[in-house]
Amino acid sequence: MFQTFRQRLLFWFLILISFNLVILAHTNRYLNERQKILETTELIESAYLLLLKNVTVKQDFFSYETTNPIFFKTGESNYLQQYKALEDSLNRTIDRLQHTRKAADFEVHTSLHTLSQRLQLSDSLFTRLIELIHKRGYKDYTLEGAMRVSAHRLESFTELNQTDVLSLRRHEKDYIIRNEQSYVDKLNLLGEDIKKRILKNNNRPADSIVYYLDTYLKYFNEIVTLDREIGIRDNKGLKYQLDQQLSSLESVLQQAVKQAKVTEQSLIETLSFYYVGITVLLLLLSLGISYLIARKITKPLTDLTVYITRFVDSNFSFEEGNPVVRTKDEIGKLTQNFTVLKTEIIGQLKFFKQKVDERTAELATANQKLVKVNEANSRFVPNEFLQFLGRKTVEEIQLGDHVEREMTVMFTDIRGFTQLSEKFNPEENFDFINSYLHQIVPVIRNHNGFIDKFMGDSVMALFPGKTDDAFAAALEITGVVSDFNKEFLARGKEPIKVGTGIHRGNLILGTIGHEHRLETTVISDAVNIASRLEGLTKHYHSSIIVSENSIQALEQAEKFHYRFLDNVKVKGKTKSVSVYEIISSLEPWKLETLELFNEGVQLLKERQLEIARKLFAHLIHQSPQDGAAKIFLKRCEEYILKGLPDEWDGIEVMQSK
Secondary structure, three states: OOOOHHHHHHHHHHHHHHHHHHHHHHHHHHHHHHHHHHHHHHHHHHHHHHHHHHHHHHHHHHHHHHHOHHHHHHOOOHHHHHHHHHHHHHHHHHHHHHOOOOHHHHOOHHHHHHHHHHHHHHHHHHHHHHHHHHHHOOOOOHHHHHHHHHHHHHHOOOOOOHHHHHHHHHHHHHHHHHOOHHHHHHHHHHHHHHHHHHHHHOOOOHHHHHHHHHHHHHHHHHHHHHHHHHOOOOOOHHHHHHHHHHHHHHHHHHHHHHHHHHHHHHHHHHHHHHHHHHHHHHHHHHHHHHHHHHHHHOHHHHHHHHHHHHHHHOOOOOOOOOOOOOOOOHHHHHHHHHHHHHHHHHHHHHHHHHHHHHHHHHHHHHHHHHHHHHHHHOOOOOHHHHHHHOOOOHHHOOOOOEEEEEEEEEEEEEOOHHHHHOOOOHHHHHHHHHHHHHHHHHHHHHOOOEEEEEEOOEEEEEEOOOHHHHHHHHHHHHHHHHHHHHHHHHOOOOOOOEEEEEEEEEEEEEEEEEOOEEEEEEEOHHHHHHHHHHHHHHHHOOOEEEEHHHHHHOOOHHHOEEEEEEEEEOOOOOOOEEEEEEEOOOOHHHHHOHHHHHHHHHHHHOOOHHHHHHHHHHHHHHOOOOHHHHHHHHHHHHHHHHOOOOOOOOEEEOOOO
């Protein structure tokens, strides 16, 4: 029937492909139906979870916002925003369920209709409760605030017996605390009695006193009426009705979830039974056809494959015999062509072997030159070092070459990198470090600095020119890290914090090591100080800390914002260092409180501890995220409690790096 191998193969392949297409179509239908079943169940479960969150947000509102002055002042609440978002999500989920084709199989339409009605009722009750709670007020806000204003006005009248006023306020507070009717009655009786006595005495401000007394009683009784209608304290009124509706809603959805699980299991089992049966039948037919193909047309291919394998395993040197030509179709022609190809390959390999031997000697000579180049490259140093040492090429560098220069040293380090790296595998650690360095190294170079060395996540950089360059680089690194954190957060990772220390001083740059292995290094006390300043950023919760030497070396100091932090003796040093914090544009609150902070530090120097403590406490109230202010507040409190040392010089000794 078929004259060529290609025709026979195509015929059988078409049959196999047809069976596979049927299987794929059947599988796709099964997966679609199964997915619709699972999506319906997921929607029901999602509605139940959204309802639970909705209930939780409402309860949290009653627990926290009813005593939150911000809510009564602005009418805004995070819990109300969450409630609105959850309410919209729940309504959308229920609407999707009502329009889902598979919902009919789950028999949930009746439950959804009931759920929608009760949800609308609960939302109406909750909205009414919010209005009443806001109207009632809290402390100095709305109705309770107005009542307190009247009470304070009564307290200001000298003609009024203050014992009576105190009794009124005591009954008011007793009611607010205990929510008992007896205190309401006592307050109203006492108020009427006070009013009668005032009118009887007919004092000059009697009308004003009666007015404020009536206003106070009116507001108090309105608050009592609102408390009863709201019912939060005694779990009655609208609050009780809301709780009942929420409980009913939860019960309806919980029952729907249980029923959905049972229905889902039944539908999937039925669907799987039909799918498995049809799939097994089609697979058996496919296996049978495959077996026929193997018997009919694969024998010549198998023989040729075996021979080719022997030829390849012999490294293309097997010359004994040739494969047998069994057919006159394409496989027969392939066998003949392979015989010709085998002969040609063997001849070419012999020729190539001769040429390889000739090139081996040439490569040996080239390799010796390459070894010398590698030895020279192993002594590679930054181009900046070559310039300072007065050398043009790496080959000219000698052991012991050195030069003394005044430079600015910068150390920058990732905070808490050890804990962060524990969450990564080795590959992720290297990718993270390289990604981070890829961001900050160009910043250093763009500001006329160069990298002296990398120490894990730490970078030591030198700025041979202006100290302003180091300050500008440190501030830009802060911005780059902020952008880096945005990408980091988008991938679900924790943000990083970077600390930077800067100091200017004399350095000795040179080479150390052995004639077979050289390394450039910097030897200077300035390097140690810069490293310690970087460590102080952890203590003072700062991003950039610099020495007084660096500040004095600035050519355009007006371009930078900074504040004095402390006189410290860093670990390993006997002399104190005055340190300053550079303020970046990402810390506007520090600029807003700069004068207040400087005044507090000066008061601490002058030993006016109590005034300094109050000032720092006020500053922290304005800027609670100011870590340095918290340190000075704690220091003031300790000195007030324990007293200043007899020879206190204002210098803090650091016990850690």
